[in-house]
Amino acid sequence: MTITEVSKKYDMSQDTLRYYERIGLIPPVNRTKSGIRDYTEESCAWIELAKCMRSAGIPIEPLIEYCVLTQQGDTTIAARKDLLTEERKKLLKKMDDTKKTLDRLNYKIDRYEKAEITGVLSWDE
Incomplete structure (x- = not known):
């Protein structure tokens, strides 16, 4: 797959994909003879992992370390x-x-909903 296809598939910018590769968050991507990135299923699996972990808020550094360890x-x-x-x-x-x-938040919202009905808001918290 080309970087354009991968970018669309995973809803990530091409710059982000290049950045992830450059910093080692994903292993180096294969290139065609003309130097164009050629993403394989394995490359895509790494992208899926990175996207999943990042969306959960896991920092980049441990993910890079994980990638390095895996390659070892x-x-x-x-x-x-x-x-x-x-x-x-x-x-x-x-x-x-x-x-x-x-x-x-649910507690606070509940208090406001009750206050809307009764016209009274108690300030116990």
Whole structure:
């Protein structure tokens, strides 16, 4: 696939795709004889992973480290697992914090909805 096709498929700019490759977030993409990027299924799998992880808020640095470790082969399996486990722990904490914020927002909205009906808003929090 060309960079234009991949850009459309994953709704990412071509600049972002080039950037991800340049910084090592995805492994180097194969090139045609004329130097045009030729994305394979494997390249696309890396893009899907990067997009998924980034959309969850996982920082670029650990993802680059994961990519580097993967390219080093099976001797890095434990390190890759540890890295992903640590990122999962951070993501679970973030989800818990988000849930607490959502609960607080729901509480506040509920108070305002009741106040709209009764005409009274109590300021207990």
